[in-house]
Amino acid sequence: MKRLHLYIIKRFIGPLVVTLIMSLFVLLMQFLWVYLDDLVGKGLEMRIIGEFLIYTLAMLMPMALPLSMLLASIMTFGDLGENNELLAMKAAGISLFRIMKPVIVVSILLSIGAFQFSNRVIPVSYKKLMALMYSIRQTRPEIVIKEGVFSNDIDNFSIKVGRKTKDGSMLYDIMIYDHQHDVGNETVTVADSGTMKITTDKRYMILNLYSGETHAEIQSPNKEAAGYPTRMDKFKNQTIYSKLQGMELERKDESIFRNRNRALNNRQLEYYSDSIAKQVELSNTEQSLTLNYLQPITMALNSMARKDIAKPPVIRLHKYIDIDSVMRGNIVPVRSQILAAALTNARNNVYHLKQADELNVANVRMLNSFDTEWHKKYTYSIACLIFFFIGAPLGAIIRKGGLGMPLVVSVVLFIFYWILSTTGEKYVKEATSGIWFGVWFSTFIFLPAGIFLTYKAVTDSTVLNIDSYRDFFKKFRFWDKNGSNDLA
16 A cells, blocks of 8 residues: 555656646746836846746745646546546555545645745745845846937936947947036037947946047136137047946845735734734724814813903813803804814814824725735645645546646636635725635635535546536437427
């Protein structure tokens, strides 16, 4: 039996590794397509690109692993069924559940490992990836000199070239406007040819010019003089140095992303969720609303009522005030002041209440995002086990190996699972659904399906056999023209 278990595990591990690589590649291409504009044209080193890909693959692992489990289980048991190996094992008295038992153990270990990976590795990778992406976005693109067009990519210079070689090593018919002194086009340099080079640290530009002239306007000390004298210098070889700003990659501190939900493990998520929940609970209490909003109205009204113009009776601060008695005890000017003060305080309180409501909504959404991330670490891990219990019986029923039918079935099921998951998470973050219903809805749908398929496959039921449905409907014939029907 141990040899059989090892044989099944070996047959499962191979497709699992292949499908995991395929899933990561597809998800990586989708991710790069979204952020392609932020990466292209920055002149990034291979080390930086490799670092970016490693962090991205780590972030995509929780999503790729369930898909690879589903596809690998369908391929493995579909191939065993197609080659009649399952039939031979069942003929030897080995049930399908015993055949699945070693792979179930592997799936449980992978689910535990997926949770630990999401809880320990993902937060670190997320902080590093966000810091690297932010640094790349702040980096200026490489300088590209086009023929016949002025380029302002170089600081304090505007450069135009007539033509250039295919590799860009030589430039011809060069015209340069110097704006270093920020006084307009006072210095113009024209050269027959030249070369441009950026230092390896991307901090300086070195421009070597050959056979040219420099025309410069000289600022005259006499402001009343009409025009400015011009100086012309001819040269055979001239070198221009310019310092470049923002061309090099400046690493940002990872700590600025440490408070985001994906940058926290479950213990940290629990701590932040408790803190935010206390703030939400405090902002919703009646005592908080009374102290922050109702008391200023009462104090302002009482202050206006204590004017000595009509000597009104002393009014104590209460939750409710008899407005009619206050108005009758004052003359018309004081009444106008009281009404104006009450209107001003009412408008201010409406504004503060709107701000408090917006802050409360923001806190609720933040709380839901932290709770969602806490639950997602478990749902993606459990999904690995659920998809195995869906894929293995499907493979035994379909009896097709390879990447044809298993790939189609796996993609359809995973897309359905992903739609349910993302929709539920969106409802939870928008506070339109409970956390358990929104985040775990896809699990509640697929878990009974996995149990049902496993039970039917283990008991050799023909419920999922298409031929049984075809034979059943062949027993009936269509109604004839006389309105009668016959049973076969």
